[in-house]
Amino acid sequence: MFTARVARNDLKRYRRRxxxxxxxxxxxxxxxxxxxxxxxxxxxxxxxxxQVELLEAGAASGEVAExxxxxxxxxxxxxxxxxxxxxxxxxxxxxxxxxxDVAAGDVVVLNRVVCCSPDGVAxxxxxARLARQTLVLSYPRDVVWIRLGVRTVNLVQRxxxxxxxxxxxxxxxxxxxxxxxxxxxxxxxxxxxxxxxTLRRTAVRGxx
Numbered sequence: 001m002f003t004a005r006v007a008r009n010d011l012k013r014y015r016r017r018x019x020x021x022x023x024x025x026x027x028x029x030x031x032x033x034x035x036x037x038x039x040x041x042x043x044x045x046x047x048x049x050x051q052v053e054l055l056e057a058g059a060a061s062g063e064v065a066e067x068x069x070x071x072x073x074x075x076x077x078x079x080x081x082x083x084x085x086x087x088x089x090x091x092x093x094x095x096x097x098x099x100x101d102v103a104a105g106d107v108v109v110l111n112r113v114v115c116c117s118p119d120g121v122a123x124x125x126x127x128a129r130l131a132r133q134t135l136v137l138s139y140p141r142d143v144v145w146i147r148l149g150v151r152t153v154n155l156v157q158r159x160x161x162x163x164x165x166x167x168x169x170x171x172x173x174x175x176x177x178x179x180x181x182x183x184x185x186x187x188x189x190x191x192x193x194x195x196x197x198t199l200r201r202t203a204v205r206g207x208x
Contacts (some may be wrong), residue, residue, distance in 0.1 A: 014047065096127045
């Protein structure tokens, strides 16, 4: 599923259309209070489009952490196009298995990632631990038609012999996992298929 061809198509789509409405609101929410001097960490960020948008909005540096290296060349290409190559990096890392391989960020973004793992709630908690100030995460809405659609997608994947599956996690469980790491929900917005939550640290702490 996560191949160079998929990454190339993601970059082409972003060049043509930019962010969608929900993603634009995520960037807006992450930027509240200012981004001066901030390090952005986009977990499962693919080509790094949200990280790029946050750098252009004022963040100082950024990094994309991905499970596969197929996205790396295309993330680098996007950064070069925007003149940001000296302010961003790409790392292949599993934040659940080896969290120390990823440096913390002032702003951590987890966009449409928790739905790709059965351990999505644990992933939300891991992302929260890496957030020095703010975590923004998006996930499928937990409603009947979304669950039916996900079942259909997973059935097709099974019929095609693919191991990839989509998961709908409880939004309250995702938020609770992040809040247990010292964050508090400050904003929640819904689209037709997705929703996002912004959480901010109640007491600033150092995270290495």
